[in-house]
Amino acid sequence: MRYVLVLILFLLCNITGWAQSATTEALHKKHSEALAAFFYHNTLRMINQSENKEFDDLIKDIEKMKFLMIDKGKNFGAPEYKKLVSDYKRESFEEMMTSRHQGKNFDVFVKEKNGDTKGMLVLINDSTNLYVLDIVGKISLDKVTELYSTLGESADIGKRIKDFAKKNDD
Secondary structure, eight states, X not given: OHHHHHHHHHHHHHHHHTSOOHHHHHHXXXXXXXXXXXXXXXXXXXXXXXXXXXXXXXXXTEEEEEEEEEEOTTTOOHHHHHHHHHHHHHTTOEEEEEEEETTEEEXXXXXXXTTEEEEEEEEEEOSSEEEEEEEEEOOOGGGHHHHHHHHHHSHHHHXXXXXXXXHHHO
């Protein structure tokens, strides 16, 4: 019986170790109207319709990813963003990089264990929307904007993002 309990505990620890961030889950729950998409490694490979070798290399270490697009409207300003960042830092995410690309601010956070990157978080912020890429796995820091651009250019995903943004502009 003891071995069964140890096995169950071991499985639960492994499952929770690979889960998305609790802060991302709480953010999604609070903003249930947000556009959400989940990608696993194979799903990301299917986006690569042109079989681009560079894109395959970009996603090779991504186990899964959650994408959120939140209309900031009246409910999400600078104080809420600061609290969000603080909540991620409480989960042991460390700020690694801040940059700008096509009028958007990119803040990249990394969670490491024993020097190995276990997860990444990309917050993409513009005047109207907050985009969250919660990644189990890793990508090269200099490729973050490329991943975001590729998702936006993907026929189906890009259309959903544009439709969601247009709906919120109306």
